[in-house]
Amino acid sequence: APGVYNTPDTDEYVKLDREVLELREGKLAVTLNNQLEEVIFFDQLELVAVDHPAGYDVFPDEKLLPGPPYADFRILTAAGPRLPLSATDGRGSDLLPALREIDREYADLVRPLPYKGYAEDSELLLDLGEVDPDRALLLMHAWIDYADSTSNLAASQAGLKLTPPYLQVQDERGNWVTVDERMGFPAGLPKTMTVDLSGKFLSDSRLVRIVTNMRIHWDQILVASGPAHSDFVTHRLRAETADLHFRGFPAWVSPDGKQPNVYDYTRISPEGGWKVHVGGYTRYGDVLPLLEEADDMYVITRSGDEIEATFAVDRLPELPQGWVRDYLVYVDGFGKDMDVNSASPDYVGPLPYHGMPGFPYGEEDGYPLDPERREYLEKWNTRWESRWNGTAFQAMIPSVARPSQTVVPSVARPSRP
Numbered sequence: 001a002p003g004v005y006n007t008p009d010t011d012e013y014v015k016l017d018r019e020v021l022e023l024r025e026g027k028l029a030v031t032l033n034n035q036l037e038e039v040i041f042f043d044q045l046e047l048v049a050v051d052h053p054a055g056y057d058v059f060p061d062e063k064l065l066p067g068p069p070y071a072d073f074r075i076l077t078a079a080g081p082r083l084p085l086s087a088t089d090g091r092g093s094d095l096l097p098a099l100r101e102i103d104r105e106y107a108d109l110v111r112p113l114p115y116k117g118y119a120e121d122s123e124l125l126l127d128l129g130e131v132d133p134d135r136a137l138l139l140m141h142a143w144i145d146y147a148d149s150t151s152n153l154a155a156s157q158a159g160l161k162l163t164p165p166y167l168q169v170q171d172e173r174g175n176w177v178t179v180d181e182r183m184g185f186p187a188g189l190p191k192t193m194t195v196d197l198s199g200k201f202l203s204d205s206r207l208v209r210i211v212t213n214m215r216i217h218w219d220q221i222l223v224a225s226g227p228a229h230s231d232f233v234t235h236r237l238r239a240e241t242a243d244l245h246f247r248g249f250p251a252w253v254s255p256d257g258k259q260p261n262v263y264d265y266t267r268i269s270p271e272g273g274w275k276v277h278v279g280g281y282t283r284y285g286d287v288l289p290l291l292e293e294a295d296d297m298y299v300i301t302r303s304g305d306e307i308e309a310t311f312a313v314d315r316l317p318e319l320p321q322g323w324v325r326d327y328l329v330y331v332d333g334f335g336k337d338m339d340v341n342s343a344s345p346d347y348v349g350p351l352p353y354h355g356m357p358g359f360p361y362g363e364e365d366g367y368p369l370d371p372e373r374r375e376y377l378e379k380w381n382t383r384w385e386s387r388w389n390g391t392a393f394q395a396m397i398p399s400v401a402r403p404s405q406t407v408v409p410s411v412a413r414p415s416r417p
Helices: 149-157 371-380
Strands: 011-015 028-033 038-053 057-060 075-078 086-089 118-127 136-145 166-170 176-180 191-196 207-225 233-238 241-246 249-253 262-269 279-281 299-301 305-311 323-337 383-385
Touching: 011 057, 011 191, 028 038, 028 323, 038 305, 057 191, 057 323, 075 136, 241 299, 279 299, 299 305
Parallel strands: none
Antiparallel strands: 011 323, 028 305, 038 233, 038 299, 038 323, 057 075, 086 118, 118 207, 136 191, 136 207, 166 176, 166 207, 241 305, 249 262, 279 383
16 A cells, blocks of 8 residues: 555575486586566575475465465475366356366466456365365465565555465355455466365365455465475475676566466576666675575675576485475575665665565664675675666765765676677
8 A cells, every 4th residue: 555565575496396306417507587677686596405205295385475484484285286176166167177287278267457466356165075074284375466565555545555465265064254365366377376275165065266356367286185294304405506797688478378478498598688676786706605594694685686506406305206406596685676665666775675564664774784784785785786777867866875985987788798
């Protein structure tokens, strides 16, 4: 709403598809691209290897929530996930065929309103069939068309409010009762989120109802039941190398005419058509020391920047017979867009930090400029962007955004493709 800002959830675990991974001389290489009209502050990067018997899959309990408190990291296990018995909307339409496979065929639930990210209220009713009430898990693959600050402002002026998904079950009388007000929603582009239903059923009914007015496009929904597994083993790896460079912009295309578009990494353009926040960015080259822990000393990136990190997975123990290894990429940090109604949308600064009371903040709550962080700002953030919307932009930059009061010359981009 006007003047109301959310609280960042600064970390995320992204599961990689082990079926398409290829090691490079025993190393796993991961690239992190900033492809939007945003400044992204990467604070910590790790790889989490999860070794487990091949008889079940593992998933990070990862999703976006409408606000704090945010859940602690945990791994959920699923053996033999299957389709629900039925899936319908509030009008009785059969949605199950669209939810069978991850195939960009989405359940027909979204009725868009004139505000980005907003839709008419929708209901998704799932009959889960026979599941253990003490251990049931939904695996929900989807993408979301986000609301932004401007659409939130416009919608609030029209008396509308976003309703993040909430989940209901039936009690003994058949009444719908909300048992999870903060079910969560998928973070951006297509991925699988988990919804733990364990202990949430109030009767013998295994019907669940999910209500929201967000533009969430469900591609596949599976249900898993049975006992949780705890014999998996995790290994956390710091990056062995991390290089920051200008990569450019992969083509943003739709292979089948459907949304969302996907990135074609084989077709790179030097221009993305985005504006750039004014301020100091991290200089190109080795940035490994900045990614080792969450300490508010970031790799600060603009659109077109890329971090390539390698992890020495060949140092991990050999897998027991019948086991497989999954990988989760863990990242901690902040992001800020250029929506005119977002906080501080034109400049890199003021810098966010863990523990800040809110953003934007006042001078008394500023970024902690102790000697270590002052040295960080002046040593690392020497790539100065003073262009906004493609033209020279002269302005007084907030002091926290500039490494020092000394004029820092622009650093030319390397001649990379």
